[in-house]
Amino acid sequence: GEDVEQSLFLSVREGDSSVINCTYTDSSSTYLYWYKQEPGAGLQLLTYIFSNMDMKQDQRLTVLLNKKDKHLSLRIADTQTGDSAIYFCAESKGGSYIPTFGRGTSLIVHP
């Protein structure tokens, strides 16, 4: 099975909250990441969380980590059309390890 799993699509109305979910299999993962890819561009790091944390908040973004269930989520409050992009979940065992990426979730924001 895949090391990092995400659903492929999410559609939300502008102004609503978006929640993108991710599960991973490696219990020794120490860093979990969320990257954003806009059309025609490369990936850009949105946020990351260390495995000893349960939650991290940064403006409209909230990351929740359930280490027991190996489940990571990204919540975007007040979703805007500019948030439409592909969001990739990734995990790594530490700075010297190369992250493993999921397939990406396409977030579509409609008026």
Added chain:
Amino acid sequence: EADIYQTPRYLVIGTGKKITLECSQTMGHDKMYWYQQDPGMELHLIHYSYGVNSTEKGDLSSESTVSRIRTEHFPLTLESARPSHTSQYLCASSDPGQRGSYNEQFFGPGTRLTVL
């Protein structure tokens, strides 16, 4: 904004041609990577480098080769392109030592390759 560049952005070539995809970064990062990205599929690591004269194959078997003669430059070469090589190729760099112990990767905009 990341200072990592890829050329060309788009390339359409015929089967059997030799091609080189260029990647350069001005951040002085030691680590560089090549990924292959297809729609709805996870990013597949095809090559990486820990520094000058260091190259390693990634998880995905690839018929491409790479070189790292200078820190800032990490080109990827296909000796004989085939339709199965049609994909998006992303280059990235990182330097965990500068950013602490998490490994933030900085990505280029990608090269969209189509082999006819």
